[in-house]
Amino acid sequence: MRPEDSSTQAISNGHNGETNGASLKKALQPALNGHDRSATNGASFAANGATKKTSPVRTTAQWHGHNREEITRILIQGLNDLGYTSAADVLADESGFELESPSVAAFRSAVLDGRWNQAESILLGTGSGAESADQNQGGGLVLKEGFNRGQMLFSIREQKFLELLDQRELSRALTVLRTELTPLDYDMHKLHALSTLLMCPPEDLRSRAHWADTIEQARLKLLQDLSRSIAPSVMLREHRLAELFAQVKQAQINQCLYHNTSVAPSLYDDHDCSRDAFPLRTSDLLEDHSDEVWHVQFSPDGTMLASASKDKTALIYSVPSFELKHRLTDHSKGVTSLAWSPDSKKLITCSIDARAKVWNAETGRVISTFEHRTTDSYAITEAAWGPDSMSFVTGSHNRSLALCLWRMDSSTPQHVWEGGFRSDSVIITPDGRRMVVADTEGRLHCFNYHTYREEFSVHLGSRVTGISVSRDSSYVLLNLEASEVHMFDLEKRETVKTFTGQKQGSFMVRNCFGGAAENFVLSGSEDGLVYVWHKENTQLIEQLYGHGKGQSGKATVNTVDWNPVDPGMFASGGDDRKIRIWTNSVVPAEAIPGSLAREAPRHEISRTSAIRSTL
Template sequence: MRSDETTRSIVSNGYSANAAYHAPRKGGVSVNGHSPHLNGSAHALKNGTSKRKAFRSPLYRGHNREELTRILIQGLKDMGYEDSANSLSSESGYELESSEVASFRAAILSGRWVQAERILAGHYSDDGGGGAYPAEQGIVLAEHASRDQMLFWIRKQKFLELLVRRDLLSALKVLREELTPLHHDTYQLHTLSGLLMCTQAELETQLRWPEDPEDARQRLLEDLTNSIAPSVMIRDHRLAELLDHVKRAQINGCRYHNTSEPPSLYSDHECSQQAFPSSTDMILEQHSGEVYCVAFSPDGTKLATAGEDKICIIYDTRKFQVIHRLQKHTAPITHISWSPDSKRIVTTAAEPHAHVWDAVTGKLVVSMEHQTGERRPITSAAWTPDSERLVTGCHDRDAKMCLWDLNTQGSKSLLHTWSGEFRVSDLAITSDGRRIVCNDMDEMLIVYNLDNYREEFRLKLSSKITCITASRDSPIVIVNIAEGEVHMIDVDERCLIRKFKGGSQGGNIIRNCFGGAAENFVLSGSKDGQIYIWHKENSEEIAKLKEHGKGSKNEQCVTSVSWNPMNSGMFASGGDDRKVRIWTNTLSDDSNTEFEPRRNHPDLGRLSAIRTTASNL
């Protein structure tokens, strides 16, 4: 039955007078199935209402024809097919945007702030000499959007541009006469007023202002678009967003997705289980004690391992031959961290020193010590993205973290010390180098701004935090907690977004990692001697690998895991049995691998192994 495909009743925005939609009223149209008076607006929207050349069904295979056509017009323009977009608009009778909306967009991008505000408020004047006409409430907004918020954003942009140009008197005037009377956000007003006292260098650091002002205006327009009814103004690159959703759904439904290439749109996608690393290809037995840390270098050419025997061993990953034995510590090594350029490695131990080594020569570069009276162990270390600075964490409250410049000698190499209140047991630096994520000795995750050294926020978790790992290309960290779960935290959003359950930890320090070609998986060791692997997007446990044996204390804990960032079919694990295992995607007949049965999954993920295509347009 296809009665919905054959109806001849066509109205504005693709809504018909049949039972599926509300009929439009004179002087307005329905917006998203609601009355035309959404947000108090009663003026008519001009989104392809007057050029219809032929009668067609308002639906295309169940989809709103106008919505689909306007999105296609926008997509063609995005891809540079301007003539094709115009042809589609002419043939279909639908316009991408009304002249009102187009003028609003142009006013924002060109910095004509007064005109933008007039259009938003409804005092619109077109470019065709037709004069101004009033609309009761201006551009129709999305549900729950605030016109005052939008005015605040516009005036804030105006203020910041004046500030960057160092026109301080004009900026102060905007702050006093335009922003303050809105009574919208007192906290932001205080923050903005404080910027007036900043030097140009301080301003650039705090604002991270783009070189091209149009980039900042484009970001403003994106925020404004999200507050405008989508039937009036389609969000930029909407077609690319929808295609990303399609690909993400395919990734979420692919149990063993382990490629950085996005799925094809031509056919449904599924990766083979045979390509997933699930069997031991090699066993490294160079350590005489329990292995606490394993870590591949960012370029994938080396593997570092360390632990109870106080030695850090570096292997060449082509044949896993030992190339360096780093010996300086007098206590078991508890943490190792590679510099992003793979040239240096830092080791920390149950002692007050951290050592930085040249990974090529194996020579000690520098030793660092937190200069306080307590001489507590340095517990962890993390590099900034430029490989020039290093942050160390410590159990000493007087110097819980220290920032070091490795290009400077002596006391000047210590750039900053954080002190007070708690001790740091682990830390990581986000991929953009903007934040330090650390934990206290209990359940608290604390985030600091690395530019101004100030604390940004805290997040209390359900039990003691033992390990923190940062994503290579997103503001995401994963943390192990004592109750045996891995939690995923969005640092930008300041919230817990996902939990991975199945392993056991107790009081042990067990390290996790992201895995796969595009960080498609989350891995962690476990007190029960198994390696747990989860699908990052939907939290499903997809594999449990158990080949590590018991150690000298009759325990079989897998303490650390690391995925080779340059080889999607290889990862390493270390454990109490003093062994390091190299896992590959060659399945053996006697592999002790437990796989869960395949199930179909809905699109649960906020993150994706695909990278959005909208930013590349």
């Protein structure tokens, strides 16, 4: 807000006060990351690399404890990003700081225009026009500590290879693979994956290569990745101001224990969410099962909830009414688990009877039955859908059929992995790249879903009792017998966060990510409680009393799942045969109370696990 005596009117509602909403004097030029693409090769952009020095404003090297040059360069880039190129020029002129040197501008232009030889020449410092000021005495662009040019060259040549494939110039692409990529000896696994793309149909290339929709987008993504390796004193990462603002917002979210909305915090003020808006109260208590509830899962579109039980049935409820829609009764033994197809039209149920059945979610009828045909009967423990909703994988305690890939149009497995282990849990990442499997010996296996090859295997030191995956396909949550929940990074191949407090041991206990931005980790427990942690700081924020003892006298909460569409709702199921729906839509006075004090009628029946009892 300007002082009242300012000679220039304040900008209001997006209009310049001097024009009263009339068109701007100068139309903004199209910009890419704030930079004019019309610049000639090797020349600086308007604000990049030009030496403008009239009377720079530099009172001190610091501004409120921050480096003045860093702030100014980031502001120049941010103004260009916003389309305020003239303001960026003025700031560069007044401050005397340049955003980028001519060689960096030329490197940017070469990458975005697909002039790969020139881009490599500038990176390595072998070009005749390379500027020495920012190129480490002719040794190429200055990189951050720990980064190497081999990795960057691989990325540039990979882009070149993929563009040739996209243009169906297979001979030239093969030459690039053999004479340019292979000699770098950088990543043999990735090199092998690239070689398989030579036989890939054109329509599948982008999805198989995890490539952008257009070449222009792919090149921009490449430039963003490359800029992360270059020293920021030479080249700022793309959209650095926006990136910093995102970090500020994320920091506020991380400090807010109950942030559960997709609306980002405002930069105007500090952020805090009320606990009252969190789903802590039971709105519905579903009592349609006659035995332990082993698995609950919302459909991806959030309109249905399915449950699996020891009572040999699976149920489908409508959401949000939670009226019983279908009772699925074709299994002869307990239903260990279930899985919704990504399109929410089909449901797989897995059973101790060694069968997996696919159901039509709308009609409640069986579409197909898939059976492990062996002399010994082992449970099908879990199933996971591929992203096409037409293929899926089943896991089993049968060592010879521990992992089978099926298609809806065949009753014979399309592929059987030869792992030699017993599979407790299996998931496929939402992007369709990986399949992650937990075996009965405490090992985690990660496979490439397209090539079937195992990427890695790690020993966790404890058997996994439940597994789930994040929406961005980066992390899996692992419940361990050792009473810990681990968040495992699939890229780093290691546990990055640990959540403790819940009780686990003998039985299958499931977990999930939850909330509008998956800010929470949710888990069942063998003490009858539902545990909720803040994902970023691993703080235990809630222990919810929801499930009582079952027929065996145990009070295990076996399963939890958060509605993927409604961040204010999740479900839990336990030994007490009940499913609880937790929401933020009921006031405390109207909530259904906890049931720890109430026990189901006891008969001398031992407590069994959805999977453990089948070995």
